[in-house]
Amino acid sequence: MTGADVLLLALAAVAVGAGALVVTTRHVVRAGLHLVVCLGAVAGLYLVLTAELVAWVQVLIYVGAVVVLLLFAVMLTRAPIGASDDLDRPLWPAALIGGGSGLGLAALLVDAFRWVRVEPPAPGTADRLGGEIFRTWVLPFEVLSVLLLAALVGAVVLSRREIGRREVAPRETGEREVGRREAGPRETGRRP
Amino acid sequence: MRPVIPYVAAALLFGLGVFGVLRRRNAVLVLMSVELMLNAVNLILVTASLPLPAELAASGVPALPHGGQVFALFVIVLAAAEVGVGLAIVLQLYRMRASVAIDEVPLDGPRDGTEPTDEATLRDEAAPRDGTALRDGATAGEGAPATARGERP
Numbered sequence: 001m002t003g004a005d006v007l008l009l010a011l012a013a014v015a016v017g018a019g020a021l022v023v024t025t026r027h028v029v030r031a032g033l034h035l036v037v038c039l040g041a042v043a044g045l046y047l048v049l050t051a052e053l054v055a056w057v058q059v060l061i062y063v064g065a066v067v068v069l070l071l072f073a074v075m076l077t078r079a080p081i082g083a084s085d086d087l088d089r090p091l092w093p094a095a096l097i098g099g100g101s102g103l104g105l106a107a108l109l110v111d112a113f114r115w116v117r118v119e120p121p122a123p124g125t126a127d128r129l130g131g132e133i134f135r136t137w138v139l140p141f142e143v144l145s146v147l148l149l150a151a152l153v154g155a156v157v158l159s160r161r162e163i164g165r166r167e168v169a170p171r172e173t174g175e176r177e178v179g180r181r182e183a184g185p186r187e188t189g190r191r192p
Numbered sequence: 193m194r195p196v197i198p199y200v201a202a203a204l205l206f207g208l209g210v211f212g213v214l215r216r217r218n219a220v221l222v223l224m225s226v227e228l229m230l231n232a233v234n235l236i237l238v239t240a241s242l243p244l245p246a247e248l249a250a251s252g253v254p255a256l257p258h259g260g261q262v263f264a265l266f267v268i269v270l271a272a273a274e275v276g277v278g279l280a281i282v283l284q285l286y287r288m289r290a291s292v293a294i295d296e297v298p299l300d301g302p303r304d305g306t307e308p309t310d311e312a313t314l315r316d317e318a319a320p321r322d323g324t325a326l327r328d329g330a331t332a333g334e335g336a337p338a339t340a341r342g343e344r345p
Contacts, residue, residue: 004193012201019205019228023212028221035224038205042231045198051238051261054268058234061268066227066275073220073279077286087218089295094214102207109199117194118242124261132258133265144269151273158280161287 004120007048015041026087028079032071039063050123198239206232219282219292223275230271234264 018038022031039062046055122128133141205228212225241260256262286292 002193005197008193008197012197016201016204016208019208022224022228023208023215023221028218031221031224035227038228039231042205042235045201045235046238046264048193049198049238049242051241051264054234054238054261054264057265057268061272062227062231066272069275069279070220070224070227073223073282076283077220077292079218079220086293087221088215089217091215094211097214098207098209098211100207101210102204105203105206106200109203110196113194113196113199116196116245118245120193121241121243121257124241124258129258129261129265132256132262136256136259137262137266140266144266148269148273151277155276155280158277158284 004048008045011041011044011048014038015045026083026085027081028074028084028087029071029081032067032074035070036063036067039067050120052123053126053129054124193242195239195242198235202232202235202239205229205235217293217295219285219294220279222294223278223282226278227271227275230267230274234267237261237264237267 015038018034018041021034022038025031025034039058043055043058043063046052046058209225209227209229209232212228213222216222216225237260239260241258243257282292285297289297
């Protein structure tokens with residue numbers, strides 16, 4: 001049991017505990033804040049595993065961007081601030097499948113890696129990872145940039161206000177059509 | 193160091209993510225659970241890029257010593273794209289149905305969802321920009337059926 005093992009155990013306990021709070025808490029906003037703790041602990045695990053660049057990218061993108069986006073979504077969907085009782089569906093199927101997959105995977109990995117010890121490798125600095133990306137993984141890197149562009153355009157297209165209207169318009173009666181047409185330009189012109 | 197510790201942590205995080213996806217009915221919370229699963233996979237990848245000891249490795253030093261970390265970076269980028277598109281879908285769902293409960297989404301087209309759509313958008317436009325009034329207006333919602341008020345306490 002070296003110092004690295006103690007650090008790994010502590011950070012893993014924090015990550016799993018915060019993750020359990022994310023999926024069980026009754027407060028939507030607190031779930032987002034527990035997610036910050038969980039992702040931060042996982043970044044610490046990356047640091048102990050000598051993956052420096054991945055740890056800092058995790059802090060930048062996950063803790064910095066993804067969680068902020070999720071909290072924005074919590075705000076924009078007007079989630080209740082206090083505790084709410086209607087966040088959950090029945091417990092037993094989810095507990096059975098989730099617990100079964102998690103504990104089954106854990107048992108498999110414990111069985112495979114129980115006695116393995118490794119020496120800390122050369123740290124994955126930006127220098128080494130950059131060299132490897134641009135020597136070996138150039139094609140996936142470029143495909144990922146195209147995918148990011150596609151996701152950006154897709155998010156913009158999905159966020160238009162007209163999507164719901166076009167789908168429900170043919171099912172409306174005549175007088176509603178008139179009111180809709182009058183209300184149309186005003187609504188499409190104002191975007192939040 | 194023992195790689196079994198991060199491996200087991202990643203397996204438990206993945207199980208928690210599966211549990212959350214199946215258990216939660218708020219779409220934003222489902223997205224948070226998906227993030228947990230993606231993080232578990234990242235942790236597996238980073239741990240797997242540790243070099244194995246000599247008696248277990250097939251051929252000494254691996255050819256790509258940091259391949260797992262590069263893959264973890266790629267997965268982080270994918271997760272960013274996924275959460276962007278996913279939140280666009282969730283916000284559009286909220287705009288159309290005034291609710292983000294995923295078990296109330298009709299899977300066979302907009303059959304009975306027209307009425308809450310109109311109520312929600314019109315209320316949206318008419319309500320002032322002040323937070324409490326918005327919340328009160330959304331909670332009152334006397335015309336909307338129960339599906340449109342699913343998220344309210």
